[in-house]
Amino acid sequence: MSLTVALSKGKLLGGAAALFGRAGLPFPEDEGRRLVMDTGDLRFLFVKDMDVPTYVEYGVADCGIAGRDVVMESGSDVYEPLDLAFGRCRLAVARPKGRGLDYRRASTVRVASKYPRVATAHFLERGVSAEVVKLAGSVELAAVLGLADCIVDVVETGRTLEENGLEVVEDVAASSARLVVNRASYHARREEVGRFVDALRRVIPS
């Protein structure tokens, strides 16, 4: 039985293809609209990025590639044996330029984010009660138009923030692509999973 790997067609796909190529592992060439691709040695599932940890946690996929940001937000109980060293970005708190962020002045901070779980935990750890507004995209707009006091979002180059008059006021977490592995597969199919993990580990740039 071959291992099943969950991937998303989002921004991590190119890095994953390059990594598998260097490791000499099969990778689906043109995935088209098919959601399951069998290459013989590995079976690939294409799902939404936020769903990769879920497929792996339930064991539908043995392994998957997901950003650390997505793994944190999913709260899935999965193993993360490899930092794949691509797709680097950070999660940060941002708000309109020049306004800073002063928790002590407000009794509640209203935060807009695609990462409600991460955002809630971040403010809770600082003893701040946060009202988190979950958005599906264009999160910057929420801070610009006053839907929220600040946002928690992914920052890569910072250009989008800049163009919308926002600035980072606080880091939440660094993120990069991770190999996530189902806990039962890791133990009950240790040899196969071990070979796969080692093949990738050898070709991660240090």
Added chain:
Amino acid sequence: MSALQRSPVPPGVQCFVGAAARQRRAIEAAAVSVFEGWDYEEIIPPLYDYADAFASAALSGKTYSFVGRDGSLLALRPDFTSLIAKIAAGRLADRPAPLRLYYSGEVLRYEPPKAGRQSELYQMGLEHLGGDARAADVEVLAIAVECLERLGVGGAVLALGHVGVFAGLVARTELTSSSLERLRERVDARDAAGVAFALDGAGVTGAVRDAVLHLTSLGGDASVLGEARRAFAAFPAAIAALEELRETVGALQSAGLGRVVSVDLAEVRGLDYYTGLVFRAYAPDLGFELGAGGRYDTLLARFGRPMPAVGFMLGLDRVALLLERQARALGDGAAAAAAESIATARLGPALVEARARRASGRRVRFGEGDRA
């Protein structure tokens, strides 16, 4: 009646009918026969107790608690182990150790239903309280293996660890409890990058840093114990833990159980609770563990009868799901045999006939037929 008109069901509760219920009873009977075979006595503890009986970090916020008429705070049992420890120290205080007790029943936890985890869980397990700790560890593992064999679980693996290894490595670091928990959580996730980040954040350097980083990759067969002994030579407490684990694994190997166990030193759950051996049972075809166990030598002192203890439990819900996926059925076909119909045109004679067939052990279905 349309679906919308039906009575709503709260999330997380379970209900089983007919064949599904029969399969669960068969699973329970198989596990219980193994427990009895190793001379464990059944204990049927109360469904609820004072909430403080269940006070533990792992269960905090997960118990269904309520206020009794006298104003005391009560809770529905979220696990069996703490209840059994309390009973062993209380009404069984006169019984000499070791005590061997098993249970089978529901526990209730306030958890969002996900990943094979409902609010109502059915656990089958046992506790070995007091006695020789090394022998007890081996005994409990042997029982766990035999349960999985008896249930016909294909490809099962017990992943063994010892929390004393991790605890021994960080013993002299003076980490705050929150940085220790962050570190433990990353070790448990086998996340070397995350472990490095947590160590750096807590200012841990040198030999301790190298050793803890090494921990995430120390999983596999028994040979990792040798590797760990060499790597952790500077940490006597970790070495003592490794020695315990080596003895346990050695005993299982001599009984031919080496292929069912693996060693994983990154298995570091519940440091406030477990004190030695920890293990989890896994099988292919089920994404989460079937059961888990470990040594908890400090729990009984909380109830006033300090003694070492080890236990394990299997989740019946997960075993049932796995057997369904592996297309294995337990139990006797006879229970599902077709019933014999008793025509009830005349009720008195029909009842006489039905009772006669029942007396000879047949399965009857009363009231079928042509009553005018």
